[in-house]
Amino acid sequence: MASDDFRTLAIVGAGLIGSSFGLALKEAGFGGERLGVSSPAALDAAMRIGAISRAVSLEEAAARADLIYLAQPVARILETLRALGPLIRPGTLVTDAGSTKAVIVQTAAEYLPRGAFAGGHPMAGKEQRGAEAADASLFRRRPYVLTPDPAAPPPRLEEFKSWLARIGARVVEMTAAEHDTAVAFTSHLPQILSTALAETLQRQKNPDFERVFGPGLLDMTRLALSDPDLWASIFASNSAKILAALDLLLSALGDLHHTIQRNGDIAPLFQSAAAFASSIRKPDDETTS
Amino acid sequence: MASDDFRTLAIVGAGLIGSSFGLALKEAGFGGERLGVSSPAALDAAMRIGAISRAVSLEEAAARADLIYLAQPVARILETLRALGPLIRPGTLVTDAGSTKAVIVQTAAEYLPRGAFAGGHPMAGKEQRGAEAADASLFRRRPYVLTPDPAAPPPRLEEFKSWLARIGARVVEMTAAEHDTAVAFTSHLPQILSTALAETLQRQKNPDFERVFGPGLLDMTRLALSDPDLWASIFASNSAKILAALDLLLSALGDLHHTIQRNGDIAPLFQSAAAFASSIRKPDDETTS
Numbered sequence: 001m002a003s004d005d006f007r008t009l010a011i012v013g014a015g016l017i018g019s020s021f022g023l024a025l026k027e028a029g030f031g032g033e034r035l036g037v038s039s040p041a042a043l044d045a046a047m048r049i050g051a052i053s054r055a056v057s058l059e060e061a062a063a064r065a066d067l068i069y070l071a072q073p074v075a076r077i078l079e080t081l082r083a084l085g086p087l088i089r090p091g092t093l094v095t096d097a098g099s100t101k102a103v104i105v106q107t108a109a110e111y112l113p114r115g116a117f118a119g120g121h122p123m124a125g126k127e128q129r130g131a132e133a134a135d136a137s138l139f140r141r142r143p144y145v146l147t148p149d150p151a152a153p154p155p156r157l158e159e160f161k162s163w164l165a166r167i168g169a170r171v172v173e174m175t176a177a178e179h180d181t182a183v184a185f186t187s188h189l190p191q192i193l194s195t196a197l198a199e200t201l202q203r204q205k206n207p208d209f210e211r212v213f214g215p216g217l218l219d220m221t222r223l224a225l226s227d228p229d230l231w232a233s234i235f236a237s238n239s240a241k242i243l244a245a246l247d248l249l250l251s252a253l254g255d256l257h258h259t260i261q262r263n264g265d266i267a268p269l270f271q272s273a274a275a276f277a278s279s280i281r282k283p284d285d286e287t288t289s
Numbered sequence: 290m291a292s293d294d295f296r297t298l299a300i301v302g303a304g305l306i307g308s309s310f311g312l313a314l315k316e317a318g319f320g321g322e323r324l325g326v327s328s329p330a331a332l333d334a335a336m337r338i339g340a341i342s343r344a345v346s347l348e349e350a351a352a353r354a355d356l357i358y359l360a361q362p363v364a365r366i367l368e369t370l371r372a373l374g375p376l377i378r379p380g381t382l383v384t385d386a387g388s389t390k391a392v393i394v395q396t397a398a399e400y401l402p403r404g405a406f407a408g409g410h411p412m413a414g415k416e417q418r419g420a421e422a423a424d425a426s427l428f429r430r431r432p433y434v435l436t437p438d439p440a441a442p443p444p445r446l447e448e449f450k451s452w453l454a455r456i457g458a459r460v461v462e463m464t465a466a467e468h469d470t471a472v473a474f475t476s477h478l479p480q481i482l483s484t485a486l487a488e489t490l491q492r493q494k495n496p497d498f499e500r501v502f503g504p505g506l507l508d509m510t511r512l513a514l515s516d517p518d519l520w521a522s523i524f525a526s527n528s529a530k531i532l533a534a535l536d537l538l539l540s541a542l543g544d545l546h547h548t549i550q551r552n553g554d555i556a557p558l559f560q561s562a563a564a565f566a567s568s569i570r571k572p573d574d575e576t577t578s
Binding site: 123124125126142143145172174178179181182183185186187189190191192193194195196197198199200201202203204206208209210211212213214215216217218219220221222223224225226228229231232235236239242243245246248249250251252253255256257260261263265266267269270271272273274275276277278279280281 | 412413414415431432434461463467468470471472474475476478479480481482483484485486487488489490491492493495497498499500501502503504505506507508509510511512513514515517518520521524525528531532534535537538539540541542544545546549550552554555556558559560561562563564565566567568569570
């Protein structure tokens with residue numbers, strides 16, 4: 001290893017993503033300390049599964065770590081960035097795993113020194129929450145978006161990227177705005193649909209629903225189990241792009257409604273939709289969650 | 290086995306469901322002939338995997354089989370029922386695996402003798418099509434809806450139910466109307482949402498989408514790979530109930546839109562939706578498809 005390798009990692013927010021990152025780095029051969037900053041319950045669980053090696057305060061994390069990994073909901077990441085401002089030492093890389101990037105990147109630029117921060121977003125997850133569900137292979141073969149500021153690239157970004165490669169993630173670089181547009185469609189819209197579908201069925205109070213369903217309904221309602229706190233943050237920090245995506249979805253739904261109503265030909269719509277569904281599936285990529 | 294056990298099965302439509310039924314019965318110990326009526330290509334594939342033992346015409350199937358299993362799209366099942374009318378022998382049980390039930394049950398009542406027919410719908414499937422994707426365990430632990438006419442119960446229904454139990458299916462009995470209402474919400478609405486979502490993303494032509502997505506988008510677009518022919522039949526035969534369900538979904542989507550727009554509290558909606566998503570999941574039931 002090069003002499004400037006990260007020696008101490010601090011994970012702020014020891015939930016599913018933070019704890020999975022700690023486990024993944026340990027398995028990939030990271031030999032340094034893995035400090036954890038989180039609630040007492042989360043720290044207990046993360047210690048128990050070996051995701052972190054020691055629980056510390058944010059102050060101690062900032063004083064000792066040369067890689068600080070913020071794995072909290074977006075609104076909490078913003079608070080942590082403000083708190084880190086006066087604490088951060090030269091040469092430390094701060095990165096995050098927040099679900100939207102523009103607001104976070106902007107706040108980091110305001111509170112942290114130039115070159116200290118690179119935004120990130122692992123496109124990985126599952127419906128279970130917390131350190132108990134952590135998984136060292138969570139990032140494997142999944143996209144991991146990085147949104148470094150081209151005007152102030154962090155000196156230690158390459159080192160961080162080499163660790164992402166070692167835990168199996170597929171690094172994708174783009175701007176924060178490009179990321180937020182993409183996830184409005186690929187992540188936020190699917191979440192809204194899954195929740196709206198489950199809520200629609202819940203409202204009917206029809207006991208037959210629990211007796212009569214197939215695997216498709218399980219697929220389509222899995223996201224509806226997501227954490228509302230996490231999503232409140234996401235909606236608040238990307239609402240304009242999300243609402244624009246939702247309007248386009250409503251238009252496609254309207255086309256289907258109209259076609260079904262007049263008993264028209266659904267094949268063109270189905271074929272076009274299937275073309276997209278196929279485009280994101282490659283034989284070695286399809287994994288069930 | 291009782292002397293009145295089914296001796297000869299005929300499967301009409303040797304696609305995924307028909308071929309899976311043939312394989313499942315064979316594995317469960319059905320020792321009689323398994324005749325197949327389908328297109329030459331489908332029959333070839335079904336013979337190759339052992340789902341059927343011989344290819345015949347519908348006339349020969351009607352002359353020889355005492356259990357006729359219609360596993361075609363809804364519109365084709367209606368045609369087959371009309372054709373079977375003059376061919377059917379006393380004591381034969383005709384059943385189907387069509388995705389809607391009211392139109393099929395009504396057509397069977399019109400063309401077949403009293404007590405010859407029981408409608409059915411296995412709540413099982415996957416995105417692959419055809420006999421090549423057939424799976425003897427497709428029905429295992431899945432609901433299998435039966436909608437027999439209480440005024441004319443088929444004498445051999447219990448015998449059929451005992452075979453369904455042997456292939457691991459969970460038999461659920463209800464009226465055709467109850468079935469069609471339930472599947473409008475639990476199957477047809479999810480299909481429409483998945484297709485509308487995939488179509489919305491396809492229309493953007495944004496190359497970032499294929500680089501930036503997580504497992505949730507795979508879940509939410511899996512149904513978009515479904516066969517348009519199958520779905521044209523389903524929409525045509527259940528459109529009133531489907532459009533009513535879609536209107537309710539649009540209302541829930543509107544509530545989410547409004548809440549996001551005014552940065553309101555999403556927790557009540559998320560919690561209510563999650564309650565439904567949890568209600569259809571039991572530890573031993575959740576299977577990934």
